[in-house]
Amino acid sequence: MEKDWPPLKDCPQMKYGMINRYMRKFKWEDDPDDETITEYSSDEDEDGNRRKHVYTRSSMKKFLQQVRYTRGYDLDICPPNCLDSPFMLVTSNNLKCDEYQLQLNIAIELLIDHINDKTGKVYKYVDTLKFVDSTNRVFLMTFTAKEFAADAEEQTFLAAVFAPGRYKDEYEVLECFLRPEGPAPTDAMV
Numbered sequence: 001m002e003k004d005w006p007p008l009k010d011c012p013q014m015k016y017g018m019i020n021r022y023m024r025k026f027k028w029e030d031d032p033d034d035e036t037i038t039e040y041s042s043d044e045d046e047d048g049n050r051r052k053h054v055y056t057r058s059s060m061k062k063f064l065q066q067v068r069y070t071r072g073y074d075l076d077i078c079p080p081n082c083l084d085s086p087f088m089l090v091t092s093n094n095l096k097c098d099e100y101q102l103q104l105n106i107a108i109e110l111l112i113d114h115i116n117d118k119t120g121k122v123y124k125y126v127d128t129l130k131f132v133d134s135t136n137r138v139f140l141m142t143f144t145a146k147e148f149a150a151d152a153e154e155q156t157f158l159a160a161v162f163a164p165g166r167y168k169d170e171y172e173v174l175e176c177f178l179r180p181e182g183p184a185p186t187d188a189m190v
Helices: 059-072 098-119
Strands: 038-045 050-056 087-088 123-134 138-147 155-162 172-178
Touching: 050 059, 098 123, 098 138, 098 155, 098 172
Parallel strands: none
Antiparallel strands: 038 050, 087 123, 123 138, 138 155, 155 172
16 A cells, blocks of 8 residues: 555545645744634533633644644644634544444444455554544544554554445545655645
């Protein structure tokens, strides 16, 4: 399997409009001030108060850097609402939820079949490192798998899976490749 970043124009994150807006430089990115930004969402908490979201400019810059360097695969910061992100970081606690567990199991089964077909070898799933959901039903996954051979080392894969429904035949592997060493080339305006 490939261990290079696929061309940016071919990646599902661009085709589905998930990272396009982050490939340009925002005016505030060069501002050294770590201004705190407070937003109030339209949803309310249990007391009827609008939810308050507080971000720092540095957290927004960190999010942008992670999206640009990994195309959204390796996010470890929740996207600030003010950046209108389609991403939702799914934590290990969220993965315990029945719905996510079902989706994860279907995606992993499909991805292992995909890897086996592409390599002609038999792989087994080891662990999910990152699971990022999106508003357009594309999951971005970082996971480990290894060949069934006794002395095989774990390998880290990145994969995008379109998951519009609850059944395996509805899922589609959009891309799956070995995790490259360096950051993704952005071909961007930044």
